[in-house]
Amino acid sequence: MRIIEKYKNRKLYDTNMKKFITLNDVANFVKEGETVKIIDSLGNDITQEIFLKARIKGKIFCSLKKEMIERLIQGFIKIFKGNTDDFIEILLDLVNQGVLPADIAKELGNAVIKHFNEFEENMKKDIIELIKSTGFVSKEEYDKLKEEYEALKKKCEN
Structure with missing residues (x-):
């Protein structure tokens, strides 16, 4: 291998x-x-x-005109802004114009969207870890800690 x-x-x-x-x-x-x-x-x-x-x-790319490559790049930019619909529309336009074979467009669309979703999930995990590392807790944890604090406070007052 x-x-x-x-x-x-x-x-x-x-x-x-x-x-x-x-x-x-x-x-x-x-x-x-x-x-x-x-x-x-x-x-x-x-x-x-x-x-x-x-x-x-x-x-493909050897046969694409400059404006088609620019549209494809715009599609990639749009998908990273969270707009997969515009990206798919650009791919469909390229297929309809005979510039991009349908099977390649489908593969490209699926691969890009899959990688974008994985990137987005990893970004969310990283943000959550960052927030946790600063000492912030979830609402559920906060409510539980507040209850424990109130119980200890009552104990101390008695």
Whole structure:
């Protein structure tokens, strides 16, 4: 199995050949029937995401006009602002104009939305952990602590 590491600077490193490679190299490995696993800097398996990028780069971007690429980028920006409907509409427009094959649009849409949802969930967890680390507690914990305080206060007064 060929292991490829993706660095934060987006470079791909082939651990077998001990050198940096491109998306085209990844596509060629797959075409040649090699088993490939791609991991990010945290050790997460991102093979499908990179395969999708390799397919898109090879099949689509070479034939897209500048304005279509700009619309696709605008779609990505909109999805990160939480508007998946506009992103999907842009993908459908690209399919209807014959610029983007439907299967690639579907793969791209599903992958981007999946990664956005995972990013959003991780962000929520990080925010909750940050708030907890500052000493804040949930409303339920606060109410429980208040009850305990009131009970201790009554005890002390008696």
